[in-house]
Amino acid sequence: MFFRKKTQSVEWLIVFLGNPGPKYASTRHNVGFMTGDKLASKLGVSVNRAKFRALTCKCSIDSVPVLLLKPQTYMNLSGSAVRQAMDFYKVPLDHILVVSDDVSLPEGKLRIRRSGSAGGHNGLKDIIEKCGGEGFPRVRVGVGGPEYDMVDWVLGTFKNEHADIMDNALDMAADAVQCVVTEGVEKAMSLYN
Secondary structure: OOOOOOOOOOOEEEEEOOOOOHHHOOEHHHHHHHHHHHHHHHHOOOOOEEEOOEEEEEEEEOOEEEEEEEEOOOHHHHHHHHHHHHHHHOOOHHHEEEEEEEOOOOOOOEEEEOOOOOOOOHHHHHHHHHHOOOOOOEEEEEOOOOOOOHHHHHOOEOOOHHHHHHHHHHHHHHHHHHHHHHHOHHHHHHHHO
């Protein structure tokens, strides 16, 4: 008699939004991916397993099992990867934590919310459409408002002192993700907003 190996469950999907490939690696639109790399470094893991049209890593944050997920579908189609992982692990919408850039926040500022609209962010919009609504928490990392064309702005890189500001913000965002998982969204909001 054969038994299927039971899938080890995860309690949280932590989704880091960005665009794949070296061309986009250090752009404002990839602060989600950069936060994922910071968190992975803090946890001593690598987000490098190809699954669900994403790079993934199953690990724990203070004994809470999580899946770190960096969709490789390009930003505007992120919901496809998230939906596959959500269905596979049967994670409810309110346990999908999404980290993204935000042009409406000053550079380096964080905003954590329990739910909400896409706010013009196409990655969030696709997740909302494909995963069943707006009821998922998110950590938004401010990249400042555009000084020129929006597309050129979000696909631009951080220079000089802006790189230092963002490095600190990414470190705080990684800590905020851990706080959401271990202490809840409200606590993370009070500490990091």
